Amino acid sequence: MSQPTQETVRAEARAWLEANWDPDLDLKTWRAKLVESGWGMPAWPKEWHGKGLSAALAAVVDKEFRALGAIGVARSGPRMLAAATLLEHGSDFLKEKFLRRILTGEDHWCQLFSEPGSGSDLAGAMTRADFKDGQWIVNGQKVWTTSAHHAQYGFLLARTDWNVPKHQGLSYFIIEMEQPGVLVQPLRQMNGHASFNQVFFTDAVVPTEYLVANLGEGWKVATTTLMHERRAAAEGMASGPQSAKRVGKAYDQERAEFAITMEPYTWYPQRAGRPDLVIERAQATGRNTDPVVRQEIAKLLTLHRAAHWTQRRARAAQQLGRPPGPEGSLGKLVGSHVARASANVHTLINAADAMLTGDDSPMNGIIAEILVSTPAASIAGRHRRDSAQHHCRTRAGHAQGTAHRHGSAVQGRAEKYGAATRAMTGA
Template sequence: MARRPTKGPVSVTVDEAAIKERVRAFLSQNDPAATAPPDFLRARFDAGLAWVHFPEGLGGVGARRELQAVVEAELAGTPQIDVGKMAIGLGMAAPTILAFGTEEQKKRFLRPLWTGEEIWCQLFSEPGAGSDLATLATRAVREGDEWVVDGQKVWTSGAHHARWAIMVARTDPDVPKHRGMTYFVCDMHAPGVEVRPLRQITGEAEFNEVFLTGVRLPDDLRLGEVGDGWRVAQTTLMNERVAIGGSPARRGGGVVGVVADTWRERPELRTHDLHQRLLHLWVEAEVTRLAGVRLREQLAVGTPGPEGSGMKLAFARLNQALSGLEVEMLREEGLLYDDWSFRRSETVDFFGRGPGYRYLRAKGNSIEGGTSEILRNIIAERVLGLPSEPRADKNVPWKDLPR
């Protein structure tokens, strides 16, 4: 059965007044003080107030994306989803399922994904296929109506509490690397899935390595056509970069706000050099924030494109520069770290932890979601239209590539 990507939901005439009226009607039937949080969230999804730009019946009403902010304001103080723990499902899996999933897949996965009843992770990178994802070696071999998967994935955030994963595997080694991959939803509770923690520079295990040994997945867990996995993955990757670098922020918010607060509250730490650097980074943060506003306006009428790579690149550079400035400003106090003990971590916490954590964790920002070096190539080629780098392996069958 052909499974072509569906077009984005067409906006209908749903304005701000109509959205507010829908929220009022929803609250009249679902008192947040008297309704259990899981039931409240399920009812909110069914009322089309999860993602307003999604189609009717799939958590939305086909409205303009920016009207989601109206919903969030109207429902402030009611039970909320755990955005941090659910980031991969919300920012990457959901838009990919919406674009390439069958109607049955959309109905099966989107509701429990949004309510947080089922957490998602991402099985893309491998020990030998990080920056060049298309060289991945995890194999999926078809046996009747099932696929048997063997391989290893790495840097898998949240795999230790995930129910499902979005996964790309090689299904045809006889064609060039970009053409022999297929995209799947992987059952993280299936026999043969083993999750092992990876300790990070912060001392905790926020991500993992995942071993897949003879994992059997039914064909109805495939997203898109066989061999079309690279195209499906591009939808995930473009959304991932927007999710990481293009999240809404107020002026003076984010890490620049934390550093500025330290500057205001600790006059004894101030020097002329630090002041000039902070001003420079404040301007960069504001330019990045405004660029994010423009990007989200573009998203309101379409799907993410390569421009999101620029936002993610700027986010990583700013976080690293600001966290470094904060540690330098605090001098020896900035070298303190709150907890070196090894433990599982649920989410990234840039604002609930100290400057030592922010400095160490920011080092990963230029790797996760696409390395800064690869993002610069994407921006050069797909945004600026510059000539691409020579690729000698472009038309070579994957099986013949040196490894």
């Protein structure tokens, strides 16, 4: 059987979409059909709702979706982190139970990692899971949990062994959020919103089959989740098919048009740093001729171009079939830098108007929203200290292995990375 090429994949995908895509279909029906076809996630294995294509060929399929304006599967948010993690580490039971419902968007998910005392130091998690009467009993607290208030499931990092080093005592579970032992409370922010939650577990129950991978392998599994999260941040959100927010008759036209216009601003702070939007705002306010504004926009454009190159490295790595690597973390860091720089230019352009909030303020108060929320981009959703330790250890191990095989010429490099690891971890 001949290997698929870009031309054959493009032709097959377009033919299927032209025969099946109908914007009048309700979302649930369309996504069910899409999942059954395998075209929704073409890089996934055939036995798990995919086509078994390479990442490069899957990108060709995504382009066909965008060309026809077709909605894709439910890719956004924690649900896709759960899917990627289950594909790599989950049992067949877990894949069978959850993957299809993730793609159709029937279930919402949340990430239960950070705790009040272990945010950046993720491995220091104190939420505990004890095995009693044939099931796991969870007690503890998580915080900064996005989507917990409407999630049916969460992926949970909990301590199952207190007698081993902290990284080795963690296990990774799926937990049902809608049960008596789980209490979700919103966290009211200084901008008046409640984008995050704190979650309390009091004798919450987890079935034994909801353990992901083996007992004590939670750190390894969590690293997989975080690497996919960083890769998604580095690649940006524009590479996949359109989301349901942008297409479909179920949405009021006027509200949909406004949502599309404002969408780049209202997503997470990392999405706010788009120079084209800054330029448009400068032109709309007449500040585009101000030499100071022009200079700051030029700086932002330069920084954004560097971030774009990082995104391209991340996408190229994926197309080559490489697992998520350090380019994801770098992309997240530079993305947060771009977002902060963009917020500063927005406030420069809008002057006093940038401080106004409410529906009657310029751009419905979104400029003030960006100003207040963007600093959180530096730490939001990522565990930078653990990430740095992980990558230093990985590179140190690689360098030392190379030195062993090829002699002392590279021993100095191995020692350098080893020293960096010790300095960063305090070892």
